[in-house]
Amino acid sequence: xxxxxxxxxxxxxxxxxxxxxxxxxxxxxxxxxxxxxxxxxxxxxxxxxxxxxxxxxxxxxxxxxxxxxxxxxxxxxxxxxxxxxxxxxxxxxxxxxxxxxxxxxxxxxxxxxxxxxxxxxxxxxxxxxxxxxxxxxxxxxxxxxxxxxxxxxxxxxxxxxxxxxxxxxxxxxxxxxxxxxxxxxxxxxxxxxxxxxxxxxxxxxx
Numbered sequence: 044x045x046x047x048x049x050x051x052x053x054x055x056x057x058x059x060x061x062x063x064x065x066x067x068x069x070x071x072x073x074x075x076x077x078x079x080x081x082x083x084x085x086x087x088x089x090x091x092x093x094x095x096x097x098x099x100x101x102x103x104x105x106x107x108x109x110x111x112x113x114x115x116x117x118x119x120x121x122x123x124x125x126x127x128x129x130x131x132x133x134x135x136x137x138x139x140x141x142x143x144x145x146x147x148x149x150x151x152x153x154x155x156x157x158x159x160x161x162x163x164x165x166x167x168x169x170x171x172x173x174x175x176x177x178x179x180x181x182x183x184x185x186x187x188x189x190x191x192x193x194x195x196x197x198x199x200x201x202x203x204x205x206x207x208x209x210x211x212x213x214x215x216x217x218x219x220x221x222x223x224x225x226x227x228x229x230x231x232x233x234x235x236x237x238x239x240x241x242x243x244x245x246x247x248x249x
Contacts, residue, residue: 067129069229070160080192081212083247088185090161090170091132094178095154100199104133107157114178115159119171125161130227130242132158158225187247189213197228197241205243213245222246 076083092114096106108131115125134156158181161170167182191209195201210220227242 067127067229068162069129071163075187078212081209082190082192083187084190085187086183086185089163089183090165090167091158091181091183092161092170092173092178093156093158093181094175095156097154100133100135100155103155104131104157107133107155110175110178111157111159113175114173118174118178120174121171123171125165125171128160128162129229130160132156132160132225132227134158134223134225185249187249188244189218189247190245191243193241193243194239195236195241196239197226201241202226202243205241206245209243209245213247218247220245222248 070086070089072084072086074082074084092111094107094110096103096110098106115127117124119125161180167180170180173179189209189212191205191212193201193205206224213220222245224243224245227244229240229242230238
């Protein structure tokens with residue numbers, strides 16, 4: 044129940060509604076190529092709070108979301124409240140996420156990583172440290188990503204379908220398709236599925 048309450052509270056703070064509503068802050072990016080539903084984007088360095096949870100995908104995401112919501116709600120040094128941003132990133136293979144910190148261990152590779160991108164005012168050295176040892180801070184370096192946007196529920200079937208379509212699009216363009224990848228969700232759980240914005244992101248060479 045706690046992860047559900049956390050999700051509702053966080054996304055109310057983000058100003059979202061059943062129809063999508065006002066968007067939360069998102070990391071800045073530039074679009075290099077747009078062929079809807081696909082794009083190639085360039086992102087700058089971002090700082091994330093992350094945790095790795097075990098279990099089936101939806102259960103692991105709920106557990107991870109709850110931990111991270113606690114972190115931005117004050118479970119950090121200074122008991123500071125941090126604004127919710129979008130998207131929430133997930134990765135079913137944490138060992139492949141390109142990060143400068145922390146050092147990933149074999150144990151972490153056995154779960155699903157869940158990540159909140161912190162507001163751009165924070166750097167790795169200035170962000171409040173988590174008080175929960177299961178939560179850590181990391182930097183995702185500046186990167187190029189290929190993105191497939193899709194609606195509906197952010198479940199394993201939708202992710203797999205969108206990732207397959209993105210890989211096929213990249214292959215047709217002669218782009219590499221074996222970079223690390225994440226799924227991204229932008230909306231609260233009560234948003235009408237047809238109006239939800241979800242994405243799969245594959246990292247490309249710079």
